[in-house]
Amino acid sequence: MPITLTPMIQACVLHFGEMGSRWGINRTVGQIYALMVLHEQPLCADEITEALGISRSNASMGLKELQSWELVRLQHIPGDRKEYYSAPGDLWDIAKTLIEQRRKREIDPTLSTLRDLLLSEPATEEEKYAQQRMQEMHDLIEMLTQWTMEIQRLDSAKLSKLLKLGNNIGKVLDMKDKLFSASKH
Amino acid sequence: MPITLTPMIQACVLHFGEMGSRWGINRTVGQIYALMVLHEQPLCADEITEALGISRSNASMGLKELQSWELVRLQHIPGDRKEYYSAPGDLWDIAKTLIEQRRKREIDPTLSTLRDLLLSEPATEEEKYAQQRMQEMHDLIEMLTQWTMEIQRLDSAKLSKLLKLGNNIGKVLDMKDKLFSASKH
DNA sequence: CTGTAATTTCAGTAATTACTGAAATTACAG
DNA sequence: CTGTAATTTCAGTAATTACTGAAATTACAG
Numbered sequence: 001m002p003i004t005l006t007p008m009i010q011a012c013v014l015h016f017g018e019m020g021s022r023w024g025i026n027r028t029v030g031q032i033y034a035l036m037v038l039h040e041q042p043l044c045a046d047e048i049t050e051a052l053g054i055s056r057s058n059a060s061m062g063l064k065e066l067q068s069w070e071l072v073r074l075q076h077i078p079g080d081r082k083e084y085y086s087a088p089g090d091l092w093d094i095a096k097t098l099i100e101q102r103r104k105r106e107i108d109p110t111l112s113t114l115r116d117l118l119l120s121e122p123a124t125e126e127e128k129y130a131q132q133r134m135q136e137m138h139d140l141i142e143m144l145t146q147w148t149m150e151i152q153r154l155d156s157a158k159l160s161k162l163l164k165l166g167n168n169i170g171k172v173l174d175m176k177d178k179l180f181s182a183s184k185h
Numbered sequence: 186m187p188i189t190l191t192p193m194i195q196a197c198v199l200h201f202g203e204m205g206s207r208w209g210i211n212r213t214v215g216q217i218y219a220l221m222v223l224h225e226q227p228l229c230a231d232e233i234t235e236a237l238g239i240s241r242s243n244a245s246m247g248l249k250e251l252q253s254w255e256l257v258r259l260q261h262i263p264g265d266r267k268e269y270y271s272a273p274g275d276l277w278d279i280a281k282t283l284i285e286q287r288r289k290r291e292i293d294p295t296l297s298t299l300r301d302l303l304l305s306e307p308a309t310e311e312e313k314y315a316q317q318r319m320q321e322m323h324d325l326i327e328m329l330t331q332w333t334m335e336i337q338r339l340d341s342a343k344l345s346k347l348l349k350l351g352n353n354i355g356k357v358l359d360m361k362d363k364l365f366s367a368s369k370h
Numbered sequence: 371c372t373g374t375a376a377t378t379t380c381a382g383t384a385a386t387t388a389c390t391g392a393a394a395t396t397a398c399a400g
Numbered sequence: 401c402t403g404t405a406a407t408t409t410c411a412g413t414a415a416t417t418a419c420t421g422a423a424a425t426t427a428c429a430g
Binding site: 004012016023110113123140147 | 225298299302309316329
């Protein structure tokens with residue numbers, strides 16, 4: 001039974017395809033993943049091929065890519081030799097994986113490059129200035145990274161509490177500020 | 186006087202070029218911006234052309250792109266008809282602009298697409314499930330967006346306080362949790 | 371207003387990335 | 401172990417994106 005792509009689902013799949021191509025991910029991979037997230041049952045390569053109108057080999061490559069991002073779960077159905085893939089049921093898990101993988105691929109190499117460059121002695125005034133800015137970049141990126149890592153530690157339940165809290169994070173930070181300086185004295 | 190590209194600065198410029206191409210931004214634009222951030226004085230198109238070994242027209246296009254991201258400041262030097270560009274002196278300003286622009290280009294269209302799709306009535310069980318997931322996506326993305334918007338409101342000074350606070354954000358959130366539930370009763 | 375330096379546009383081309391179909395490999399039912 | 405279904409690899413090609421150089425436009429000093 002071929003999977004149905006209703007106009008609504010198709011629109012969503014196409015949108016994430018477009019968006020995917022604005023990120024590092026290509027259109028097809030974006031489409032495959034959207035399809036998978038929106039579909040309750042695991043999908044096999046042939047179903048994807050058919051639903052998206054792409055070649056079998058392209059589907060295979062897309063699935064490999066998604067595996068390298070650790071965004072899909074591979075599973076087998078007894079009596080069927082096909083491989084079935086599904087996205088995690090918890091969207092927050094997906095988001096956490098995305099954040100982590102992007103950090104590994106984009107942030108970590110940058111931090112390590114910056115650290116390396118900061119080790120060399122500046123020869124000129126120009127280099128001195130450049131190194132200052134590299135130091136600032138490094139510190140800022142590292143701080144933001146720490147921040148997201150903290151947030152990633154939260155589980156779905158805690159997260160939805162914060163969701164309900166809404167946009168009062170500013171107040172919370174202010175509160176913390178007072179508390180923190182108070183506890184210091 | 187042609188601007189000097191020492192090995193250290195060059196290495197950094199090339200690195201951000203590579204990284205840029207993993208994001209939506211292309212290599213040249215990444216290189217131009219790295220060069221600009223590391224350089225204290227404003228740069229004109231010819232200096233960029235020479236320093237990066239690219240064509241004059243490519244430099245022009247790159248600068249246009251950076252202007253559309255609102256990442257550069259255009260200024261004129263009296264008695265010189267060239268246009269000079271510089272990056273903001275405060276890195277946090279740069280980061281905030283990047284975050285905001287990416288939100289506009291990547292997040293906002295997705296949220297609005299999801300909202301549209303959530304308006305239609307699900308015809309089948311399949312669509313019902315798909316819509317549930319779209320709703321989850323929408324809520325999660327919106328929450329994370331709110332969060333970053335709050336953080337963006339902080340100025341450099343407050344930010345560096347948090348930087349010193351280090352990786353204790355988890356504790357702060359716990360603290361908030363207690364306080365918040367306490368103030369409710 | 372004029373002349374020219376600076377910038378931008380754009381058609382053509384280079385470089386890169388995505389995709390296909392055929393062939394090779396893998397892996398499982400029997 | 402065998403046969404075959406499923407998957408992957410990969411060379412060739414299509415599609416996209418980046419870049420250049422020439423021509424057009426802009427904008428300013430005088």
